[in-house]
Amino acid sequence: MTLPPSSSLAALQQAVREFRDARNWRQFHSPKNLSMSIAIEAAELMEHFQWLTTDEATILAQTDPAARQAIAEELADVLIYCLSLADVLEYDVAEIIFNKLAKNATKYPVKRGA
Secondary structure (H helix, E strand, C coil), rough: CCCCCHHHHHHHHHHHHHHHCCCCCCCCCCCHHHHHHHHHHHHHHHHHHCCHHHHHHHHHHCCCHHHHHHHHHHHHHHHHHHHHHHHHHCCCCHHHHHHHHHHHHCCCCCCCCC
């Protein structure tokens, strides 16, 4: 799998970096703190679906405007912290995702005729 010639992921990562730096928050963005923040925000995302069946969770996320907005905000928090961690660790987000997809393609090949 090859990287696309340009990536909006880099632009998002830059926007998150600029937001962080404008507030002088880099001092708090250690890999430990960011990885913990990812887990905390992921738990907040999961709260929206706790105790619901799979169908109920899908319907909630697709049909309830308030729930949909709250879920989007929690998902954004997770993604922002992920981009922040990648930035601090100097990972190219597109590259590590494409590399992991290639590895997973080998590990989990498409089964034909199943």
